[in-house]
Amino acid sequence: MSEHELVSLTIEGVDVSVPKGTLLIEAAKQAGVVVPHYCYHPGLPVAGVCRMCLVEVEKTPKLQIACATPVAPGMVVRVMSPPALEARKGVLEFLLINHPLDCPICDQAGECELQDYVFQEGRARTRYGSFAKRFNPVEDFGGDVLYVPNRCILCTRCVRFMDHVADDSILNVSERGDRALIGIHGDRALDHPWAGNVVDLCPVGSLISKDFLHKARAWELDRTASVCTGCSQGCNVTLDTRQSAVVRARPRPNPDVNRYFMCDYGRGQYRWMNGGDRIEAPLLAERDGLVATDWDHALARAAQLIKGAAGRTVVLASARASTEALFLARRLAGGSSVTGAFRVEYVPGEAPLSGVPNLALRSERAPNATGARVLGYTEAFDAAVRTASEAGLVLVLDEPLHGVPANTLAGAGMVIYLGTVLPEAARVARVVLPIANVAEEDGTFVNRDRRAQRYFQAKATPGMARPAWWVLGELLAELGRGGPFATAAEAFDLLSREDPSFAGLSYATLGTQGVGLPAARPPVVVPA
Amino acid sequence: MGYPHQPHAKETVVLSQYFGDPEARTYQGWVKRGGYAALRTALARKPAEIVEIVKESGLRGRGGAGFPTGLKWSFMPKEKSKPHYLCCNADESEPGTFKDREIMRWTPHGLIEACAIAQYAIQAEVTYIYIRGEFTEPLAIMQRALDEAYREGVLGANAMGTGKRLDMYLHRGAGAYICGEETALMNSIEGRRGNPRIRPPFPAAVGVFGMPTTINNVETLAAVPHILNRGAAWYKSLCLSNPKSTGTKLFSVCGHVRRPGNYEVTMGFPLKDLLYDLCGGMRGGRTLKACIPGGSSVPILNREETESCLLDYEGCATQGTMLGSGGVIVFDDSADMVYQIMRLARFYAHESCAQCTQCREGTAWVTKILQRILAGDGHQKDLDLLLDLSEQMTGKTICVLSDSCAAPVVSGIRKFRQEFEAYLTGARRPAGAGVAV
Incomplete structure (x- = not known):
C-alpha cells in the first residue's frame, strides 16, 4: 500500500480524506474540529492517558480516544455527540476535584487548556463536596522550571518530552493512584539545555517559568511571529509583548526547522530586545560633539x-x-x-535536541x-x-x-x-x-x-x-x-x-x- | 483437591492432584509421576500441531478474560522474523485468588513443563515467569525447580536432548496489583513502570521488548501438559454445562465458609454445590448473603444468584457476573456490604497506576464517598453520584482496573441498596472505634 494512500471518512458530518495511518485527532483538524485533549501532543509519542479526546465512532461499542485511533475508510466519527460530551464532562470533573482552582494567581490562566475546556464543556458546579484536596508543595525543578503539583493533571507530556525528545530521563511519574505526581531524578535538576519546553508543553499551570512568573497575564499579551536570534538554527518563535516590552519568547511550530521546540538559551534572548540604552534620535557630528537632529537633516x-x-x-x-x-x-x-x-x-560544542533531526543550539551564535x-x-x-x-x-x-x-x-x-x-x-x-x-x-x-x-x-x-x-x-x-x-x-x-x-x-x-x-x-x- | 483439605468426591482433580505432596516438587519426584513426558511428546511434533491440539481442547484463559488459548497462540507470527517471547503471568494479585500460588508451591516442574511446551508451540526463545513479589515461598520453590530443570537438561541449549534451545527466567514483581495486567507486566519485565499499554498493538505483534509475545496465566498453562498427555477430546469432555467452557477450574474460596481453600471442579459445576458441599456451607450456621465468584473485580451476586450460578464463563455471564480468576469470596448475613465494597474500592484506589484520569481520580473519590457513608455522613444523593461516577469509570480507560472498581460498587448498590440506605437514613449506626475505615 502506498504511503500516500488517502482514507475518506466523516467527522462531525464533514467528509475528509487524509493519508492512511493518520490519527483521528489530526484528521478532525482537517474537518475543522479540535477534539479537546491534554496528553496528546503532535511532537510527542502518544500516551492515551488523559482520556479527554474520547469520541464516538459509529459501529464501535465503546468511545474511542481520538489520539490513538487511526482513521479507517468510511468511519463516521462524532466528536460532539451526547455520549462523547458526557464522557469528556466526566474527565473534566475528575481533573478538577483535586485542582486548586487558583486561576486568579496562576500564570497559565487565559492560556490554560483546563480552563478553556471546562468553560467549553465542563460541569458548572462541583459534586466533590467537602473532601480535602490533594496537596503537595511547589517544587523548584531547577533550570527555569517550577512544578506546582496541585495543578498537575498527570498528562505526562513533560515526562515524555524528557524521555523521548530530550533523551534525558530526568522526570517521571512518582507514586500511584490519586497520590501520583511528577517526580524528578534525585540527583539531577531540570537543567537540560532544552528543558524549558516542558513549560510550553504543560497544558495547565503546573510547570511554569520562573523567568515569566507573575510577569504578565496571558490576555494582556500581544503575540508576534519572529525568528530566534540566539544562533544560526533559526528556530521559529513567537514574541509575547506587553506594553512595548517583550516578556517571553516561545517556540512557533515549524516542521522543517524546530518542530515545536526551542532551547533555553534562545528563550533568554528576548531580554536584550528591551534594552533601555537606545539611540532615540539621529545624531550629527557638530563642533561640540554629536547633536540630535531630525531625519531629514540626518539623511x-x-x-x-x-x-x-x-x-x-x-x-x-x-x-x-x-x-x-x-x-x-x-x-x-x-x-x-x-x-x-x-x-x-x-x-564550542552544540546542544542538540536528540529527538528532532537537525535541531541544536548551534555554536554559531x-x-x-x-x-x-x-x-x-x-x-x-x-x-x-x-x-x-x-x-x-x-x-x-x-x-x-x-x-x-x-x-x-x-x-x-x-x-x-x-x-x-x-x-x-x-x-x-x-x-x-x-x-x-x-x-x-x-x-x-x-x-x-x-x-x-x-x-x-x-x-x-x-x-x-x-x-x-x-x-x-x-x-x-x-x-x-x-x-x-x-x-x-x-x-x-x-x-x-x-x-x-x-x-x-x-x-x-x-x-x-x-x-x-x-x-x-x-x-x-x-x-x- | 481441596488443599489443605482432603479431596472431595465431587472434585475433578487434574491440576491439583499433587497439591500437598512434597515429593512432587522435585525433578525426580515429578518424573516419577509422569512429568516431562508431555514436553518430550511436544518437542517431537511441529509447533503448529500443538497449537491445534490446544485449540481443539477448548482451553480458555484462566486469568480472568477467558480468551481461547489456542487462538491466542495462533496470533503469533507464523513466519518468524523477530525473537518471540512467552510470559507466564504468575502475578496472582486479584483479591480472593490463590490458585496459582498453590500450583507453583506444589507442582513447580509442572508449570515449567507447561511453559516449555507453550514456548515451543509459539516458537519463543525465552519464557519469563513473572511472579508476584509477595510470593516468597513460591518464588523459592520455582527457583529451585528451575535450577533443577536446567541441571537435568530439560531447559537450556539442548532441551531434553533435542538440540532445541529453551530458556526460562523468573522475574519477581515488586508488589503492584496492576502488573498482573498483561501489558503492565511486559513494561515491568522491561524495567519500566508497570503501566498498562494502549492496544493495539496487541502483544502478539508488539509485546515485551517490542517483540511478538504471548502472555498466559499460570493455571491456563498448567493445563497444557495434561491436554497433551490425555488428548484434546478428553479435556473437551470435562464439561458440565456449556460446551464453550471445558476442562477443570481451580476455585479459591475464601470468606465465611467452613472450609475455605482451593477446589478443582469441572467447568459448569454449580456454585451452590461448591459452597455448601465442598466448602461445608456457611460457618456457624449462618446464611449466605452474597458472593463474588471470580475475584474482586467482578460484580457481586446475591444469594439467589449465587445459588443458581453455574461455574463456567457462560454460567457466570448469565448471572450478570464473570468467572474471572476463580477467586470466590463468600459473605454471610453478618457482612456489612457497604464496608466490604468500600474495602474493595480502597484497594483499587491504592493500586491505580494513575495513568487514566477516570481511574486515578475516580477510584479515590468513590472510596471517599463510601467512607463518608460508613461514617454516617453520607448524603441521599451519594448513591446516584456513585452510580454516575461508576458509569464514567467503565469502558473509558486503557485497562479495566477502573471498571473493576466500578463493578462491585454498581452491583452492590443495586443488590444491597437497603444497606446503603440504612447508613444514609441513620437506621444503621456508623462503625465504632476499632473498625478500620
Whole structure:
C-alpha cells in the first residue's frame, strides 16, 4: 500500500480524506474540529492517558480516544455527540476535584487548556463536596522550571518530552493512584539545555517559568511571529509583548526547522530586545560633539558624505541585521572597492535536541551569518577594521564594536553609524542613524540551512529609530540608486530582483515559515 | 483437591492432584509421576500441531478474560522474523485468588513443563515467569525447580536432548496489583513502570521488548501438559454445562465458609454445590448473603444468584457476573456490604497506576464517598453520584482496573441498596472505634 494512500471518512458530518495511518485527532483538524485533549501532543509519542479526546465512532461499542485511533475508510466519527460530551464532562470533573482552582494567581490562566475546556464543556458546579484536596508543595525543578503539583493533571507530556525528545530521563511519574505526581531524578535538576519546553508543553499551570512568573497575564499579551536570534538554527518563535516590552519568547511550530521546540538559551534572548540604552534620535557630528537632529537633516548629511566619499568603502555589519539591511548596506556602499565584514561569536560544542533531526543550539551564535555570507560579507572582521582607517567611507550596520578601541575608526575618512546603541568607538561617526532591533521591524534572516525566514514587528521602536531597511532605502533614494521603501517587503523585492540567490522569492512566498534559498551560487557582485 | 483439605468426591482433580505432596516438587519426584513426558511428546511434533491440539481442547484463559488459548497462540507470527517471547503471568494479585500460588508451591516442574511446551508451540526463545513479589515461598520453590530443570537438561541449549534451545527466567514483581495486567507486566519485565499499554498493538505483534509475545496465566498453562498427555477430546469432555467452557477450574474460596481453600471442579459445576458441599456451607450456621465468584473485580451476586450460578464463563455471564480468576469470596448475613465494597474500592484506589484520569481520580473519590457513608455522613444523593461516577469509570480507560472498581460498587448498590440506605437514613449506626475505615 502506498504511503500516500488517502482514507475518506466523516467527522462531525464533514467528509475528509487524509493519508492512511493518520490519527483521528489530526484528521478532525482537517474537518475543522479540535477534539479537546491534554496528553496528546503532535511532537510527542502518544500516551492515551488523559482520556479527554474520547469520541464516538459509529459501529464501535465503546468511545474511542481520538489520539490513538487511526482513521479507517468510511468511519463516521462524532466528536460532539451526547455520549462523547458526557464522557469528556466526566474527565473534566475528575481533573478538577483535586485542582486548586487558583486561576486568579496562576500564570497559565487565559492560556490554560483546563480552563478553556471546562468553560467549553465542563460541569458548572462541583459534586466533590467537602473532601480535602490533594496537596503537595511547589517544587523548584531547577533550570527555569517550577512544578506546582496541585495543578498537575498527570498528562505526562513533560515526562515524555524528557524521555523521548530530550533523551534525558530526568522526570517521571512518582507514586500511584490519586497520590501520583511528577517526580524528578534525585540527583539531577531540570537543567537540560532544552528543558524549558516542558513549560510550553504543560497544558495547565503546573510547570511554569520562573523567568515569566507573575510577569504578565496571558490576555494582556500581544503575540508576534519572529525568528530566534540566539544562533544560526533559526528556530521559529513567537514574541509575547506587553506594553512595548517583550516578556517571553516561545517556540512557533515549524516542521522543517524546530518542530515545536526551542532551547533555553534562545528563550533568554528576548531580554536584550528591551534594552533601555537606545539611540532615540539621529545624531550629527557638530563642533561640540554629536547633536540630535531630525531625519531629514540626518539623511541629507549622510547622503552628502557618501556622494563625496573617495576610495575604499568598509561595511562593518552585524550578523543580527536583517537580510534586507545587509543587502542595502552593500548596495549603498557602491562598487567593487567594498569590504563587507561581520563577526560571530562561536561557542564550542552544540546542544542538540536528540529527538528532532537537525535541531541544536548551534555554536554559531547569530541568526543571519549565512545571510551575510550569501550577500558577500566575510568574517575577516579584524582585517576590515584595520583597513577602515584608510577607507574613504566606513558604514557600520548595528555592529556593537565590542573590543574595537575608541580611536580605531578615528582615522577613517568618514564613519556613518547605523545602530541601536552607541558604543564609545562609534562616537567618531559623522552621522549616527538610530535603527530598530529585531523585535521592532519586519525583516528576514537566512538560517544555517539557507532557509530565508521572515520575522515581524512585535513592538514600537524607541524614539525616532527606524528599521535599517527604511533608513538605507531613504539614503539610496537620495543617491538615486533605488528606494525608498514603504515596507520591508518592497526592500526584499529589490533584493530578489537583484540577487540571484533570492530570485523568485517574495514575502508572500516566504509566508510565516520560510523557504530555502535556491541552490548555492557564487557570491554576487553588487552593482554600482 | 481441596488443599489443605482432603479431596472431595465431587472434585475433578487434574491440576491439583499433587497439591500437598512434597515429593512432587522435585525433578525426580515429578518424573516419577509422569512429568516431562508431555514436553518430550511436544518437542517431537511441529509447533503448529500443538497449537491445534490446544485449540481443539477448548482451553480458555484462566486469568480472568477467558480468551481461547489456542487462538491466542495462533496470533503469533507464523513466519518468524523477530525473537518471540512467552510470559507466564504468575502475578496472582486479584483479591480472593490463590490458585496459582498453590500450583507453583506444589507442582513447580509442572508449570515449567507447561511453559516449555507453550514456548515451543509459539516458537519463543525465552519464557519469563513473572511472579508476584509477595510470593516468597513460591518464588523459592520455582527457583529451585528451575535450577533443577536446567541441571537435568530439560531447559537450556539442548532441551531434553533435542538440540532445541529453551530458556526460562523468573522475574519477581515488586508488589503492584496492576502488573498482573498483561501489558503492565511486559513494561515491568522491561524495567519500566508497570503501566498498562494502549492496544493495539496487541502483544502478539508488539509485546515485551517490542517483540511478538504471548502472555498466559499460570493455571491456563498448567493445563497444557495434561491436554497433551490425555488428548484434546478428553479435556473437551470435562464439561458440565456449556460446551464453550471445558476442562477443570481451580476455585479459591475464601470468606465465611467452613472450609475455605482451593477446589478443582469441572467447568459448569454449580456454585451452590461448591459452597455448601465442598466448602461445608456457611460457618456457624449462618446464611449466605452474597458472593463474588471470580475475584474482586467482578460484580457481586446475591444469594439467589449465587445459588443458581453455574461455574463456567457462560454460567457466570448469565448471572450478570464473570468467572474471572476463580477467586470466590463468600459473605454471610453478618457482612456489612457497604464496608466490604468500600474495602474493595480502597484497594483499587491504592493500586491505580494513575495513568487514566477516570481511574486515578475516580477510584479515590468513590472510596471517599463510601467512607463518608460508613461514617454516617453520607448524603441521599451519594448513591446516584456513585452510580454516575461508576458509569464514567467503565469502558473509558486503557485497562479495566477502573471498571473493576466500578463493578462491585454498581452491583452492590443495586443488590444491597437497603444497606446503603440504612447508613444514609441513620437506621444503621456508623462503625465504632476499632473498625478500620
